[in-house]
Amino acid sequence: xxxxxxxxxxxxxxxxxxxxxxxxxxxxxxxxxxxxxxxxxxxxxxxxxxxxxxxxxxxxxxxxxxxxxxxxxxxxxxxxxxxxxxxxxxxxxxxxxxxxxxxxxxxxxxxxxxxxxxxxxxxxxxxxxxxxxxxxxxxxxxxxxxxxxxxxxxxxxxxxxxxxxxxxxxxxxxxxxxxxxxxxxxxxxxxxxxxxxxxxxxxxxxxxxxxxxxxxxxxxxxxxxxxxxxxxxxxxxxxxxxxxxxxxxxxxxxxxxxxxxxxxxxxxxxxxxxxxxxxxxxxxxxxxxxxxxxxxxxxxxxxxxxxxxxxxxxxxxxxxxxxxxxxxxxxxxxxxxxxxx
Amino acid sequence: xxxxxxxxxxxxxxxxxxxxxxxxxxxxxxxxxxxxxxxxxxxxxxxxxxxxxxxxxxxxxxxxxxxxxxxxxxxxxxxxxxxxxxxxxxxxxxxxxxxxxxxxxxxxxxxxxxxxxxxxxxxxxxxxxxxxxxxxxxxxxxxxxxxxxxxxxxxxxxxxxxxxxxxxxxxxxxxxxxxxxxxxxxxxxxxxxxxxxxxxxxxxxxxxxxxxxxxxxxxxxxxxxxxxxxxxxxxxxxxxxxxxxxxxxxxxxxxxxxxxxxxxxxxxxxxxxxxxxxxxxxxxxxxxxxxxxxxxxxxxxxxxxxxxxxxxxxxxxxxxxxxxxxxxxxxxxxxxxxxxx
DNA sequence: CTGAAAGCGCTTACAG
DNA sequence: CTGAAAGCGCTTACAG
Numbered sequence: 001x002x003x004x005x006x007x008x009x010x011x012x013x014x015x016x017x018x019x020x021x022x023x024x025x026x027x028x029x030x031x032x033x034x035x036x037x038x039x040x041x042x043x044x045x046x047x048x049x050x051x052x053x054x055x056x057x058x059x060x061x062x063x064x065x066x067x068x069x070x071x072x073x074x075x076x077x078x079x080x081x082x083x084x085x086x087x088x089x090x091x092x093x094x095x096x097x098x099x100x101x102x103x104x105x106x107x108x109x110x111x112x113x114x115x116x117x118x119x120x121x122x123x124x125x126x127x128x129x130x131x132x133x134x135x136x137x138x139x140x141x142x143x144x145x146x147x148x149x150x151x152x153x154x155x156x157x158x159x160x161x162x163x164x165x166x167x168x169x170x171x172x173x174x175x176x177x178x179x180x181x182x183x184x185x186x187x188x189x190x191x192x193x194x195x196x197x198x199x200x201x202x203x204x205x206x207x208x209x210x211x212x213x214x215x216x217x218x219x220x221x222x223x224x225x226x227x228x229x230x231x232x233x234x235x236x237x238x239x240x241x242x243x244x245x246x247x248x249x250x251x252x253x254x255x256x257x258x259x260x261x262x263x264x265x266x267x268x269x270x271x272x273x274x275x276x277x278x279x280x281x282x283x284x285x286x287x288x289x290x291x292x293x294x295x296x297x298x299x300x301x302x303x304x305x306x307x308x309x310x311x312x313x314x315x316x317x318x319x320x321x322x323x324x325x326x327x328x329x330x331x332x333x334x335x336x337x338x339x340x341x
Numbered sequence: 342x343x344x345x346x347x348x349x350x351x352x353x354x355x356x357x358x359x360x361x362x363x364x365x366x367x368x369x370x371x372x373x374x375x376x377x378x379x380x381x382x383x384x385x386x387x388x389x390x391x392x393x394x395x396x397x398x399x400x401x402x403x404x405x406x407x408x409x410x411x412x413x414x415x416x417x418x419x420x421x422x423x424x425x426x427x428x429x430x431x432x433x434x435x436x437x438x439x440x441x442x443x444x445x446x447x448x449x450x451x452x453x454x455x456x457x458x459x460x461x462x463x464x465x466x467x468x469x470x471x472x473x474x475x476x477x478x479x480x481x482x483x484x485x486x487x488x489x490x491x492x493x494x495x496x497x498x499x500x501x502x503x504x505x506x507x508x509x510x511x512x513x514x515x516x517x518x519x520x521x522x523x524x525x526x527x528x529x530x531x532x533x534x535x536x537x538x539x540x541x542x543x544x545x546x547x548x549x550x551x552x553x554x555x556x557x558x559x560x561x562x563x564x565x566x567x568x569x570x571x572x573x574x575x576x577x578x579x580x581x582x583x584x585x586x587x588x589x590x591x592x593x594x595x596x597x598x599x600x601x602x603x604x605x606x607x608x609x610x611x612x613x614x615x616x617x618x619x620x621x622x623x624x625x626x627x628x629x630x631x632x633x634x635x636x637x638x639x640x641x642x643x644x645x646x647x648x649x650x651x652x653x654x655x656x657x658x659x660x661x662x663x664x665x666x667x668x669x670x671x672x673x674x675x676x677x678x679x680x681x682x
Numbered sequence: 683c684t685g686a687a688a689g690c691g692c693t694t695a696c697a698g
Numbered sequence: 699c700t701g702a703a704a705g706c707g708c709t710t711a712c713a714g
Contacts, residue, residue, distance in 0.1 A: 002457060002483070004691055015701045020693070031699060046481075048457035052393035052402065053691035056706045061393065066443070070435075076428035080623075083424045087417035090445050094411075099459065102407070102443045104431050116343060116389035118440070140387075142343070227627060256627050263629075282421075283627060286568060286597050288604075345707055356685045361709070372683060394707035397690045685713085697701085 003045045011045070012038050023049060051099070055119055062098050064309070065114050065123040070104030079225075079253075081279050081298075082126060085149065088302030089124060096310065098122075108132070112140040120144050122309045125151070125158070130195045133158055145312040147305045152194045152322075159308040160322035163296040165196050168327040169203025172248050172276040172294050175329055177211050180337045181246040181274060184208070186220040187233055187258065188250030200250050200278070219244065227257035234261020237273075245273060245338040252277035252284050252293055259287070259334065270336035280330050289333030296327050344386045352386070353379050364390060392440070396460055403439050405650070406455050406464040411445030420566075420594075422620050422639075423467060426490065429643030430465060437651065439463075449473070453481040461485050463650045466492070466499070471535045474499055486653040488646045493535045493663075500649040501663035504637035506537050509668040510544025513589050513617040513635050516670055518552050521678045522587040522615060525549070527561040528574055528599065529591030541591050541619070560585065568598040575602020578614075586614060586679040593618035593625050593634055600628070600675065611677035621671050630674030637668050 005023070009016040014034060021030050022038045030038075041047075055061035066089060068076045078086065090100050098121070103114045115123060122145035125133065133153035136146070141157060148158040176184050186204050191197035201220070208215055223233045230249075234257065237244060249255040255277035259269045269275050269289065277284060280295030304323050312318065346364070350357040355375060362371050363379045371379075382388075396402035407430060409417045419427065431441050439462070444455045456464060463486035466474065474494035477487070482498060489499040517525050527545050532538035542561070549556055564574045571590075575598065578585060590596040596618035600610045610616050610630065618625060621636030645664050653659065 002460075002691095006691080016692085017701055018699090021700090024693090034699085046453070046457075048454050050397070050460065050691050051458045052396040052460060053706090054693075055393040056391070056397055056708085057691075057693040058706085059693090070432065076431055078424055078428055080421045080424065083419055083421065086443070087419055087445075090417055090443055091411065094445055100443045102427070102431055102441045104428075104435055112387070113389050116387075117392045119343075119391065119393060227623070253627075260627075260629070282568070283624070286594075286601075286624060287627065288601070288629075343707095347707080357708085358685055359683090362684090365709090375683085391707050394690090395709075397692085398707075398709040399690085400709090683714105687712090688710090690707105690709085693706085694704090696703090698699105 002050075003047050004050070005047075008038065008041055008045065008047055011041050014038070023047075060121050061119045063101055063118055063120050064093055064098050065101045065103055065118070065120045066126060067103050067105050067111060067114060067123055067128075068126050069128055070106045076102075076104045078127075080283075081251075081281050084298045085126065085302050088299050089306065092303055092306040096306070108135070111136070115141055115144050121313060122146070124149060124305055124309070129192075131192065145309045147309050149301065149305060150196050152196070152199065154194075156318065159305075159312060159318060161301055161305045161308060161325070162196070162322065163301065163325045164327045165199035166203040166206075168278065168294040168296070168329075169200040169248065170207050171327065171329040172278070173204050173207040175292070175331070175335060176246045176248065176274060176276060177207060177213070179246075179274065179335060182213050183216075183244045183246070184213075184219065185237065185241070185244045185247040187223045187230075187247055187254060189224050190222045197250055204248055223254055223258075225251045225254050227253055227260075230254040230257020231261040231264070232257075234258040234263075235265050236261075238262050238265030238267045246275070246335070247273060248276050250278050252279045252281045252291055255291055255293070255334070256283060256287050269334050272339060274335040274338070276329075276335055284330075284332070292332045292335040293330050294327055295330050297325055300325055343391075344388045345391070346388075349379065349382050349386065349388055352382050355379070364388075401462050402460045404442055404459055404461050405434055405439050406442045406444055406459070406461045407467060408444050408446050408452060408455060408464055408469075409467050410469055411447045417443075417445045419468075421624075422592075422622050425639045426467065426643050429640050430647065433644055433647040437647070449476070452477070456482055456485050462654060463487070465490060465646055465650070470533075472533065486650045488650050490642065490646060491537050493537070493540065495535075497659065500646075500653060500659060502642055502646045502649060502666070503537070503663065504642065504666045505668045506540035507544040507547075509619065509635040509637070509670075510541040510589065511548050512668065512670040513619070514545050514548040516633075516672070516676060517587045517589065517615060517617060518548060518554070520587075520615065520676060523554050524585045524587070525554075525560065526578065526582070526585045526588045528564045528571075528588055528595060530565050531563045538591055545589055564590075564595055564599075566592045566595050568594055568601075571595040571598020572602040572605070573598075575599040575604075576606050577602075579603050579606030579608045587616070587676070588614060589617050591619050593620045593622045593632055596632055596634070596675070597624060597628050610675050613680060615676040615679070617670075617676055625671075625673070633673045633676040634671050635668055636671050638666055641666055 008019045125148040130153040133148045146158045150162045188197045277291045277293035280293045284291035350360045466489045471494040474489045487499045491503045618632045618634035621634045625632035
């Protein structure tokens with residue numbers, strides 16, 4: 001069987017408690033001599049503390065859940081852009097000696113279940129709608145430090161980290177306006193009263209207004225964030241809306257599909273239509289021309305999520321404000337002045 | 342505090358044991374009447390068993406580790422192609438009521454540590470070199486069911502799942518040969534005596550030999566699996582090897598970089614050079630022309646990994662053979678007959 | 683069909 | 699600086 005605290009204690013001729021103190025680095029409580037002797041035995045025997053025993057006896061499990069929506073028995077909805085966040089979160093947590101449990105959530109009740117079952121110290125909610133975050137109640141989440149990524153929910157139970165989606169849209173649309181465009185379309189997934197896409201939409205509308213461009217409802221289209229939907233949208237746009245000279249899109253993948261759709265109908269980017277994406281995913285530089293897009297600092301986002309969680313775990317109060325990270329426009333090859341008519 | 346078995350037992354007026362039996366579905370041991378009464382209370386009170394207590398008391402933790410290499414303090418090395426496997430594994434395990442712990446491995450010792458600390462029932466090794474799998478010893482991994490994905494290691498301690506890398510290369514190169522190519526280059530990351538890339542290289546060589554095409558060492562290049570390295574390779578190829586009319590590549594991303602590199606130097610695909618990728622990643626259809634590539638069934642690979650693990654956990658012997666999954670060639674737009682000279 | 687006892691491997695006060 | 703006791707929430711034999 002595995003070696004336990006008891007084994008180490010027996011071999012060192014001390015009590016179990018002393019070994020525990022040494023293993024947990026409570027220096028003040030053990031003399032340097034016994035400390036070194038014990039550490040040596042621990043190493044020789046390859047002792048690793050039992051996390052479940054620890055979790056059971058102590059208050060803390062040093063376990064953090066990464067909760068991701070999973071549509072009805074399907075796979076996790078992790079888009080490539082999210083993966084990077086997952087990797088970063090794992091790294092940050094590992095540095096702090098925490099472990100990460102990955103859990104798909106098919107039904108709402110599973111959140112509570114995941115939290116309780118492993119006695120998680122914290123959890124990161126990745127990819128949930130604001131409405132779902134709103135619904136979280138104190139009695140269902142207990143005492144975990146909960147951080148919701150990319151959330152604009154008003155739920156005080158969740159710590160929030162997101163990028164400046166409003167500002168990112170402003171950057172993109174202002175760039176298009178500066179190039180001389182006035183017929184600028186907005187394409188993104190359906191949105192509610194709040195949330196990432198809503199913010200980007202408001203940023204779009206604000207820049208139009210600031211530049212005296214009338215908002216035209218018929219210029220905003222609901223397009224799911226997939227290459228196929230982007231492509232279909234591009235074809236429709238090419239055929240039905242020759243007046244549109246630029247499109248601001250809420251995702252690179254959608255932008256890339258859109259560009260292909262336009263091409264299929266004989267319209268070029270940025271010659272006939274300018275396109276701005278969002279995310280600055282790897283994809284953005286794989287296509288020709290390379291995509292002009294809005295970049296967020298994913299690494300900073302993950303680090304901030306962990307920082308907020310640890311702060312909360314340390315007993316500090318929830319910060320007044322949600323953290324909003326800066327964003328920047330990456331100018332590449334898909335946005336240019338509109339063609340002369 | 343959270344509600345425990347004891348609370349439920351008290352409320353139901355039965356012993357703790359009876360509740361335990363009900364919760365664990367040991368129907369034979371409890372009368373239907375008490376069973377229903379207890380289930381009702383469990384539901385009303387929102388009781389969720391403590392996984393750590395269970396793990397400590399029972400033999401099993403119902404926890405599986407997903408171990409991924411993490412280069413020195415850096416983020417996890419999860420490429421987009423791997424992500425899909427992660428999602429699939431999580432789904433399969435969740436269905437079986439197991440949980441997944443995601444852990445980056447920076448140093449070899451961390452494997453043992455991860456295994457022991459949470460008393461994992463099983464672990465999936467994703468993205469490790471064969472040499473690292475070879476090095477695993479029985480005393481360091483204990484009794485966990487270990488499955489190594491895409492491994493060709495001979496270590497009997499690991500269960501193995503992989504695609505038919507040799508066959509995939511055969512398919513790709515045979516396709517090129519059938520189109521009339523004879524000067525076919527091989528591009529992929531450096532490889533050792535064993536492993537995925539070695540297999541693909543051998544498949545390449547075998548098809549050449551079978552068709553009476555002399556193997557030419559100068560046609561094989563070591564190119565890392567990134568867009569940038571692919572691009573640099575493409576430029577080099579265009580300038581230095583006008584004789585090469587086709588390239589078989591070990592990854593789509595590399596193929597896409599290669600195509601761009603060729604384009605930069607004024608050579609077109611498939612007009613001047615044919616290119617075949619590997620993986621059939623999403624990327625393959627985002628580029629123009631769409632990539633001809635070799636597809637593997639990632640979903641089946643994940644399912645098979647879980648199946649092997651559960652089989653082993655059920656006490657069955659390790660299968661004689663590693664599982665090798667079928668692979669197929671997806672013909673799209675980047676491979677065509679060589680241009681007439 | 684139901685239950686009392688022992689124990690899984692730790693940590694947390696509390697003594698000395 | 700070191701230790702004996704109690705307990706975290708379960709499961710595993712073993713009785714009845």
